[in-house]
Amino acid sequence: MTVRAVEVIAEAEVIAYHSARHGRSIARSIAARHIRADHIEEALVYPVTTETTDHPGGYRGALDEFYAVAAARLAAHLDAGRTVAVLAEGDPLFYGSYMHMHKRLADRYPTEVIPGVTSVSAAAARLGTPLAEGEEVLTILPGTLPEEELTARLASTDAAVVMKLGRTFPRVRRAMESSGRLAEARYVERATMAGERTGRLADTDPESVPYFSVAVLPSRIGAPAGPDHTATAADADAGSGSDTGTGTGTGEVVVVGTGPAGPLWLTPETRGALASAEDLVGYTTYLERVPVRPGQRRHGSDNKVESERAEFALELARRGRRVAVVSGGDPGVFAMATAVLEAAAQEAYREVPVRVLPGVTAANAAAAKAGAPLGHDYAALSLSDRLKPWEVIAERLHAAAAADLVLALYNPGSRSRTWQVGKARELLLEHRAPDTPVVLARDVGGPEESVRIVRLADLDPSAVDMRTILLVGSSQTRVVRRGDGQEVVWTPRRYPET
Structure with missing residues (x-):
């Protein structure tokens, strides 16, 4: 507890805290030595925790009603001129129950929120390892997220803490394993409290995990190698x-x-x-x-x-x-x-x-910027003749154009290859109408991004370089100017019957 938290408890006349129906409150147990006999205690007992309810609004409805009633109980003390201290384990505004009181009361009464030590910080301290260092990104996740979402977020971050374990533990463990992070993962239970337990997540018995526990992926920087650690650079x-x-x-x-x-x-x-x-x-x-x-x-x-x-x-x-x-x-x-x-x-x-591992390819990125020109069958070809002869490229251009496929043309030109785009245009005009739309997309996603739509007959080879990709429409590809003046291009998914 902070010094200011102790001062506030001493000054308060009413001490409020949340608890389950068994009546025990972790927040109260932490502050017990500072609670006096003359304090008025308000135990805010949840009607449900994880079990089902017959409330007409379901679980969420039961809790919303509880928070409204609890807030009204505290408001009665405040209206009577009493100072109320609401106890919250960890930090009051970090995954805490107090925030529901705050939303209902803070705009009506003078309020001071005393920050506290979160379970995230406590867990890192008890593990004795840096949580995040330098430019690393720390991600904090609730274990209640869908398993696929947990997996994706764990795979993409440097360091992480997963809260709210308990019955979510098997899902969190699978997500750690699927993301390739299980060997790094640590387990911390009841950090700084009686019954504290730490260890490797992989070695933790799922049946023994309480709600007040966290999974930790600590900093990767300088982590030692060994049976309890993954190797690092x-x-x-x-x-x-x-x-x-x-x-x-x-x-x-x-x-x-x-x-x-x-x-x-x-x-x-x-x-x-x-x-x-x-x-x-x-x-x-x-x-x-x-x-x-x-x-x-x-x-x-x-x-x-x-x-x-x-x-x-x-x-x-x-x-x-x-x-x-x-x-x-x-x-x-x-x-x-x-x-x-x-x-x-x-x-x-x-x-x-x-x-x-797959990535976003240039054709898909350019198509998304232009609209949906690849909405039907298409072929991807490279115009570079550095690794294959131009005769092969020309033959494939003829075949794809004759099949009325939309074309994604990679590597169309460079400082040393200047004639290929002009030659490709000539070949395509043998099969396509002069007004066939062509998307010129350059540096898509970059600072010099440029996406233009031109007619095939007007395609200027000098406007094309190695950072450009060309999307050449089929006979069915359409261009429309929208109300904001932007042109969009798409290829219908339906093809006319012959």
Whole structure:
């Protein structure tokens, strides 16, 4: 308890606290030594806790009615001129029952809220480990969330505390395991109180878990390796002075996509993989989208050395490092997943675990910005003839255009490839009307984002560079100018009968 909390209790005439029907109150037990015989006590006894109710409004209706009655009881004391101290374990406005009194009374009576030590802070103190450090993100979650939501949030954050365990514990444990965080997870029960218990979450008996317990994923920075800890980049740094030194755990390669432009486009699974990696390998431009983390090694390279980059990542993993290969967009669409899997097929790397995590690809990002041009069948082609001859590209353009497919054209042009867009336009005009809509999307999600819709006949090759993707409509694709002046393009899902 804070000094101010003790002072307020001493000054109050009425002491109020919530309790279950058994009459015991954790808040009162914490403050018991400061409660005098002349204090008027108001026990606010919940009509229900976790059991069912026959209240016509159900569980929520029963509690709403209880809070209204409880607030009226306190208001009667306040109207009589008495000072009321409402006891709340932890912090009054952090997942606490007091907030329901506050909403009903604070606008009518002078109110002072005394902050308290939350179970989050108490749990970290009892574990003796930093909760969050540096640029790490701490996420606080109620265990009552759906399991899939818990899994996604646990995978994407650095550190976390899950409240309200009890009967939710099996769900929380499964979410920890599904997110790959179970080995890090700690369990704290009744922190700083009688009956306190701490330990590994994985070793905790679900039948023994009370409501007043929390699951903790502490800071990853500098966490020691061992049976009770997962390995970190800091451990690897301590154990090796070279970039290809032996890691501290089971190595693996995870190929991740950053989407078109970084953090807003990352999936929770990808965020988690980037956070837990010891080494990041990738094209320097893509690595710059990933936040710098203490102890994590970054290996940037040029965008024309995909095979070398893939083998380097696999070699790191073979030596025990956890490696994330960073790709733009979706790693499986004209990106790094193919290079990594091709290299991993070599005998030297066949035992190295490799995972590919999906990302938002440029075609989907551009389509969403323009409307829904990919609403029907479409084909994705790369116009780059660096890895395949132009004759193959031309043949595929003819076939896809003749099939009346919408086209997503990746890698349309660069400083060294300037004629391909013009040639592609000529080929497409053999099958498409001159007014076929074309979406030119450049730097989608980035600071220089530009999305325009032009006629196929008016497509200017000089307006296209390597940061641009082209979406060429089919015969059914439509463009409409909406009331705000914005043009949107979509391809109907129904196709006319022939």
